[in-house]
Amino acid sequence: MKIDFTVNGKPHTVDVAPDTPLLWVLREHLELTGTKFGCGRALCGACTVHVDGQAVRSCAYPIEYAQASQVQTIEGLESDRIGEAVVNAWIDLDVVQCGWCQPGQCMSAAALLKANQSPDREAVDASMSGNLCRCGTYSRIRQAVDLAAKNLREGAE
Amino acid sequence: MSGAKPQPASKISRREMLESLIGGSGLVLALAYGRPLRAAVVKQSESLATDFVPNAFLRISPAGEVTVIAKHDEMGQGIHTGLAIAICEELEQDPRQVTVIPAPADPAYGNSAYQVQVTGGSTSSWSSLEQMQQAGAVAREMLVAAAAARWGVDTSACEARDGAVHEKSGSRQLSYGELAVDASRQPVPEDVVLRERKDFRRIGKPTPRVDSADKVRGIAKFSLDQRVPDMLTAMVVRCPFFGGTLKRYDVSRAEAFPGVKAVVRVPTGIAVVAEGYWPAFRARELVEAEWDAGAGGSLDTGELRKLYHEKAKQPGMVARNDGDAIQALSNAELTVEATYELPFQAHAPMEPLSCMVILKEDGGAKIITGSQMLGADHPAVAARLGVDPSRVEFQNSLLGGGFGRRANPQSDFTIEAVEVALAAKSLGRPIKTVWNREDDLHGGWYRPMYLNAIKAGIDNGKIVAWHHRVVGQSIAKGTPFEPLMVQDGVDQLSVEGVADMPHGIPNLTVELHTISLPVPVLWWRSVGHSHTAFAKESFLDECAHAMGKDPYQVRRELLQGHPRLLRVLDLAADKAGWSKAPAPGVGRGISVHESFKGFAAHVVEASVENGRPRVHRVVVAIDCGLVVNPDQVVSQMEGAANFALSATLGSKISFSQGRVEQSNFHDFSIVRMNEAPDIEVHIVASDDEMGGIGEVGVPGVASATCSALFEASGRRIRRLPVEDQLA
Numbered sequence: 001m002k003i004d005f006t007v008n009g010k011p012h013t014v015d016v017a018p019d020t021p022l023l024w025v026l027r028e029h030l031e032l033t034g035t036k037f038g039c040g041r042a043l044c045g046a047c048t049v050h051v052d053g054q055a056v057r058s059c060a061y062p063i064e065y066a067q068a069s070q071v072q073t074i075e076g077l078e079s080d081r082i083g084e085a086v087v088n089a090w091i092d093l094d095v096v097q098c099g100w101c102q103p104g105q106c107m108s109a110a111a112l113l114k115a116n117q118s119p120d121r122e123a124v125d126a127s128m129s130g131n132l133c134r135c136g137t138y139s140r141i142r143q144a145v146d147l148a149a150k151n152l153r154e155g156a157e
Numbered sequence: 158m159s160g161a162k163p164q165p166a167s168k169i170s171r172r173e174m175l176e177s178l179i180g181g182s183g184l185v186l187a188l189a190y191g192r193p194l195r196a197a198v199v200k201q202s203e204s205l206a207t208d209f210v211p212n213a214f215l216r217i218s219p220a221g222e223v224t225v226i227a228k229h230d231e232m233g234q235g236i237h238t239g240l241a242i243a244i245c246e247e248l249e250q251d252p253r254q255v256t257v258i259p260a261p262a263d264p265a266y267g268n269s270a271y272q273v274q275v276t277g278g279s280t281s282s283w284s285s286l287e288q289m290q291q292a293g294a295v296a297r298e299m300l301v302a303a304a305a306a307r308w309g310v311d312t313s314a315c316e317a318r319d320g321a322v323h324e325k326s327g328s329r330q331l332s333y334g335e336l337a338v339d340a341s342r343q344p345v346p347e348d349v350v351l352r353e354r355k356d357f358r359r360i361g362k363p364t365p366r367v368d369s370a371d372k373v374r375g376i377a378k379f380s381l382d383q384r385v386p387d388m389l390t391a392m393v394v395r396c397p398f399f400g401g402t403l404k405r406y407d408v409s410r411a412e413a414f415p416g417v418k419a420v421v422r423v424p425t426g427i428a429v430v431a432e433g434y435w436p437a438f439r440a441r442e443l444v445e446a447e448w449d450a451g452a453g454g455s456l457d458t459g460e461l462r463k464l465y466h467e468k469a470k471q472p473g474m475v476a477r478n479d480g481d482a483i484q485a486l487s488n489a490e491l492t493v494e495a496t497y498e499l500p501f502q503a504h505a506p507m508e509p510l511s512c513m514v515i516l517k518e519d520g521g522a523k524i525i526t527g528s529q530m531l532g533a534d535h536p537a538v539a540a541r542l543g544v545d546p547s548r549v550e551f552q553n554s555l556l557g558g559g560f561g562r563r564a565n566p567q568s569d570f571t572i573e574a575v576e577v578a579l580a581a582k583s584l585g586r587p588i589k590t591v592w593n594r595e596d597d598l599h600g601g602w603y604r605p606m607y608l609n610a611i612k613a614g615i616d617n618g619k620i621v622a623w624h625h626r627v628v629g630q631s632i633a634k635g636t637p638f639e640p641l642m643v644q645d646g647v648d649q650l651s652v653e654g655v656a657d658m659p660h661g662i663p664n665l666t667v668e669l670h671t672i673s674l675p676v677p678v679l680w681w682r683s684v685g686h687s688h689t690a691f692a693k694e695s696f697l698d699e700c701a702h703a704m705g706k707d708p709y710q711v712r713r714e715l716l717q718g719h720p721r722l723l724r725v726l727d728l729a730a731d732k733a734g735w736s737k738a739p740a741p742g743v744g745r746g747i748s749v750h751e752s753f754k755g756f757a758a759h760v761v762e763a764s765v766e767n768g769r770p771r772v773h774r775v776v777v778a779i780d781c782g783l784v785v786n787p788d789q790v791v792s793q794m795e796g797a798a799n800f801a802l803s804a805t806l807g808s809k810i811s812f813s814q815g816r817v818e819q820s821n822f823h824d825f826s827i828v829r830m831n832e833a834p835d836i837e838v839h840i841v842a843s844d845d846e847m848g849g850i851g852e853v854g855v856p857g858v859a860s861a862t863c864s865a866l867f868e869a870s871g872r873r874i875r876r877l878p879v880e881d882q883l884a
């Protein structure tokens with residue numbers, strides 16, 4: 001099946017089985033390997049991307065649903081100021097350990113900050129709990145979301 | 158009760174064991190085929206002709222790019238940064254401006270503690286710090302000599318600083334890049350003087366990770382991300398029973414699936430080779446396979462528990478015997494008794510396993526993988542291919558978590574990938590064998606299931622007898638290493654953490670029953686300590702309650718004469734506010750444990766909410782001796798706490814009718830953000846011997862958590878994970 005869609009602002013056409021998860025189209029056809037695979041069943045969040053502004057688990061998102069949509073991946077996250085603030089906060093606080101989960105964490109965090117400029121701990125915990133980190137970097141993820149939110153608020157003043 | 162030196166039955170250390178197993182196993186190991194160091198590095202790049210390559214760990218290009226070749230695998234622990242810091246300390250270079258790449262398979266990169274190329278045992282920092290400082294110092298001396306020659310001055314008139322050589326009295330300076338070509342022609346100094354600790358400029362100072370930005374941005378390459386032109390993806394149908402065999406199979410539907418290139422028989426099952434993950438995955442579901450369950454067909458966790466309990470009633474192999482524990486127990490005023498159980502545990506690194514094999518015309522291969530143990534994988538692949546190891550090239554990657562799973566002396570996933578490539582050789586294309594999460598959780602190589610049965614005798618408020626039986630599988634048994642790692646029937650990895658307990662108890666017996674099961678097992682972050690510390694520290698808590706004493710004070714009394722343990726214990730208690738009562742409804746537990754030459758104490762605050770355990774706060778004190786990068790020690794302690802909490806609260810591998818009951822993260826439950834506690838880490842400023850870090854933060858968490866839950870609820874958890882036991 002032919003799918004036309006946009007990834008990080010660039011138009012793409014792929015011809016794949018319609019049930020192919022967006023994840024594998026990104027990783028294997030477009031060679032955008034920043035989006036990670038951790039479970040394949042929407043249980044870990046490693047594959048989180050934005051489709052038309054919504055955070056989705058790309059491992060469980062058949063490519064046919066992406067027809068004509070705008071996809072943003074970690075490789076394009078820094079194109080807006082929220083994404084940039086998230087990435088910078090993550091780097092500033094050395095959140096990563098192995099790093100495998102972190103692009104997905106950043107995508108979820110950016111989606112959260114787009115919806116809520118000043119998330120409290122409960123809001124952070126609630127919207128980040130779909131993203132597993134086997135290395136256990138949760139404390140720093142919380143701090144990084146707070147830092148990104150703070151920098152965004154200050155930058156907006 | 159001051160510290161009688163522990164007297165394990167066998168005093169052989171893990172390091173000595175590995176050394177002897179490596180030296181004496183008769184396997185072709187990395188050390189057997191040395192190549193010149195320079196050759197090892199030359200493989201890394203084509204542009205080396207003009208690079209300055211003073212040793213295997215470093216190269217500097219004329220453009221000024223400084224590249225560190227990392228002998229230890231980066232799996233999250235920050236070792237790439239640590240190695241860079243150690244080199245840069247002496248090289249006089251900003252560690253933030255170096256590139257760190259994984260080393261190829263080569264004896265030059267052998268772990269100095271084990272003499273084989275492996276990252277494990279929390280050895281990386283302490284075993285290579287000086288070697289890296291030396292590598293940097295040698296390079297610096299050669300750069301200085303090159304500058305002195307260029308200026309026609311004595312080397313004493315020159316000084317290396319921040320990536321350049323400066324003339325002390327003048328204003329002349331030359332960058333390392335400008336000196337690279339000349340430095341290559343300088344003789345390699347035989348002796349270099351290393352800076353003293355007090356003069357360190359970079360070691361011990363907080364340094365940002367070298368890999369943060371690329372990992373966050375998704376640019377960093379892990380094994381699963383590695384791509385080469387024309388590559389295919391394979392997935393393997395494996396036997397659902399350990400030790401089973403393939404009886405009958407039909408692959409016609411799988412073969413007909415669009416995108417499938419071949420379906421081939423391999424020793425571990427049937428491999429589907431296809432144009433990418435999705436066709437491989439879908440077609441694999443179409444393989445019809447019937448299995449003879451074999452020995453593993455009857456595995457059942459309930460039955461195993463019964464077997465373990467039965468075994469624990471009988472005397473085992475003696476791992477340690479001080480005084481007469483049986484006699485002392487029968488004379489004691491008060492006896493305490495408890496049994497602790499821990500399940501099989503999967504490593505579940507976040508990045509599933511994968512390994513790419515590119516077969517070469519000369520019979521060799523290039524392997525692109527994510528391994529903690531190239532020292533085993535390299536000779537194993539060469540042996541399987543029947544070629545000299547020099548024909549097998551390894552390209553390692555960043556590891557999306559390891560925890561021991563990628564350090565398999567039997568090279569399971571590497572050899573399987575080679576088998577797939579060989580079976581599908583006629584395709585003439587590179588093949589990456591990929592595991593998904595189900596494969597990972599079903600695939601074995603777990604931390605063994607263990608039981609610890611302990612009795613203590615108490616007289617006059619003191620523990621005078623301790624009788625401890627461990628039941629579990631041996632990690633070494635059934636491997637070619639058995640004769641070397643198992644001493645007098647005792648696998649030291651099964652009893653570490655208790656056979657060497659330093660508590661000065663005069664009558665102490667530790668026994669081991671090694672169970673034979675068809676389940677393949679492996680070291681899991683903190684290895685034997687992951688179960689012995691839970692048992693020992695939980696039981697100490699029970700003894701404290703039986704004596705009506707404060708669990709912190711009981712430990713203080715028992716550990717007199719062990720200043721490093723006492724120091725972390727006191728620090729954790731102090732920072733946690735042990736002397737003040739916790740908030741209402743909140744219980745508190747404490748533990749202290751030595752492992753991998755590191756010392757850690759934990760205080761955990763927890764409560765029970767709606768029958769569910771809730772951990773609020775973890776306070777960690779750590780003494781690992783000299784610290785290379787303090788923020789990464791903090792990071793490791795934070796991560797270790799959550800990793801250990803997962804195994805304490807929710808994750809396990811269990812069996813029913815021979816099958817593993819868990820399949821993915823819905824039923825292999827690891828801590829999520831909403832369950833993650835606040836974690837405070839306090840590092841002891843220590844001039845003592847350098848020790849481990851990565852694993853040291855794990856052992857003490859489970860017992861401190863369960864002790865806290867006991868204080869909160871009055872219910873003692875003696876079987877992990879807690880799951881719904883408090884409901």
Ligand code: FES
Nearest residue numbers: 038039040045059
């Ligand atoms: S890989 Fe998609 S949620 Fe885990």
Ligand code: FES
Nearest residue numbers: 098099133134135
């Ligand atoms: S950093 Fe390793 S899984 Fe999150």
